[in-house]
Amino acid sequence: MPTEWGGAGLSLTEFAHLSEELGRSPLGHYVFNVQAPDVGNMELLLSHGTDEQRDRWLRPLVRGDIRSCFTMTEPEFAGSNPVWMGTTAVKDGGSWVIRGHKWFSTAADGAAFAVCMAVTNPESKNAHRRASMIIVPTDTPGFELVGNISVMGHRGADHQSHGEVMYHGARVPLSNLIGEEGAGFELAQARLGAGRVHHCMRWIGICERAFDILCRHAATRQLAPGDLLGSRQLVQQWVAESRGEIDGARLMVLHAAWTIERKGTSEARDEISIIKFTVARTVQRVLDRAIQALGALGLTDETPLAFWWTHERGGRIYDGADEVHITSVAKRILRRYGGEQ
Ligand SMILES: Cc1cc2nc3c(=O)[nH]c(=O)nc-3n(C[C@H](O)[C@H](O)[C@H](O)COP(=O)(O)OP(=O)(O)OC[C@H]3O[C@@H](n4cnc5c(N)ncnc54)[C@H](O)[C@@H]3O)c2cc1C
Numbered sequence: 001m002p003t004e005w006g007g008a009g010l011s012l013t014e015f016a017h018l019s020e021e022l023g024r025s026p027l028g029h030y031v032f033n034v035q036a037p038d039v040g041n042m043e044l045l046l047s048h049g050t051d052e053q054r055d056r057w058l059r060p061l062v063r064g065d066i067r068s069c070f071t072m073t074e075p076e077f078a079g080s081n082p083v084w085m086g087t088t089a090v091k092d093g094g095s096w097v098i099r100g101h102k103w104f105s106t107a108a109d110g111a112a113f114a115v116c117m118a119v120t121n122p123e124s125k126n127a128h129r130r131a132s133m134i135i136v137p138t139d140t141p142g143f144e145l146v147g148n149i150s151v152m153g154h155r156g157a158d159h160q161s162h163g164e165v166m167y168h169g170a171r172v173p174l175s176n177l178i179g180e181e182g183a184g185f186e187l188a189q190a191r192l193g194a195g196r197v198h199h200c201m202r203w204i205g206i207c208e209r210a211f212d213i214l215c216r217h218a219a220t221r222q223l224a225p226g227d228l229l230g231s232r233q234l235v236q237q238w239v240a241e242s243r244g245e246i247d248g249a250r251l252m253v254l255h256a257a258w259t260i261e262r263k264g265t266s267e268a269r270d271e272i273s274i275i276k277f278t279v280a281r282t283v284q285r286v287l288d289r290a291i292q293a294l295g296a297l298g299l300t301d302e303t304p305l306a307f308w309w310t311h312e313r314g315g316r317i318y319d320g321a322d323e324v325h326i327t328s329v330a331k332r333i334l335r336r337y338g339g340e341q
Contacts (some may be wrong), residue, residue, distance in 0.1 A: 044133070274325070
């Protein structure tokens with residue numbers, strides 16, 4: 001956030017470095033109020049909110065006085081297809097009336113408002129112009145948090161809960177629309193572009209911490225008197241490959257952040273997709289090697305490895321499953337070679 005909004009005024013590339021440091025602690029992003037989904041909603045409101053929306057919602061969000069959530073994914077529709085959803089928002093006098101069913105709304109429990117993705121223009125021939133984003137205060141009659149879904153590695157904290165939400169004709173003023181009517185898909189892409197950089201740099205912070213744990217253990221654990229675990233070539237391979245993969249991943253993410261800053265999210269689509277599926281896998285590989293090197297200790301809660309192993313598995317699914325990013329990058333590349341994709 002810019003300093004006039006109470007932020008540190010960092011560019012995306014500068015924030016990426018900070019995000020890596022914060023990622024070394026499971027609490028880092030939360031303590032500094034830069035956790036998903038709040039940070040994405042802050043960026044969204046800053047760039048596309050009206051003055052009134054920013055005063056009412058952005059200011060307290062930046063101060064950390066309130067939390068927020070983002071409700072897009074629905075149980076009945078494939079979340080991987082972001083233009084296909086059942087939730088609708090219909091104009092009625094001066095209001096939007098919203099009906100629909102959402103789930104995996106991170107941090108809905110305790111959120112002061114939700115950003116709701118709903119179809120407002122079903123008749124549009126362009127499937128990418130049918131949905132809009134609308135702010136719904138969670139105390140609006142008709143907004144129901146049905147409950148929290150139990151997700152592997154994510155139990156125990158409201159800010160990491162994943163809510164099932166019903167909109168039973170929730171009525172909010174027309175002025176709660178963010179950006180233009182029908183711009184929901186475009187705004188979601190812009191919101192997620194920077195968000196993927198945040199996640200990836202957080203994963204690199206996790207990789208660095210796991211790497212420290214792996215190396216410290218390999219350098220000190222004795223298999224027999226004077227016989228160090230790190231003397232085994234198999235373990236040396238884990239160390240060297242992890243080092244190379246983490247360094248490569250960091251440069252790739254910083255390049256993506258730099259491309260977003262210079263050219264905008266839509267011109268950085270390949271870079272964003274590539275870092276998303278690459279780094280989500282890098283963190284799994286590095287964690288796996290560290291856990292293996294620690295033996296049974298790696299499975300305990302004496303280190304953060306076991307927590308991250310389950311907590312970060314979701315990274316290959318949320319913000320676009322690996323397969324979606326892989327196929328969309330490949331299609332765009334092949335199109336440049338004249339392929340009919
Ligand atoms: C921890 C976590 C937090 C989340 N937070 C939020 C949130 O705050 N707000 C929100 O709205 N949503 C959130 N989500 C939901 C997330 O965005 C969706 O789970 C994701 O978009 C995938 O949608 P889906 O689960 O419906 O899977 P589906 O779309 O049903 O896909 C299932 C699987 O099919 C495969 N697949 C899908 N499409 C293709 C394709 N084109 N080619 C090949 N294979 C394919 C992939 O392997 C995918 O994993 C969260 C999810 C998790 C796990």
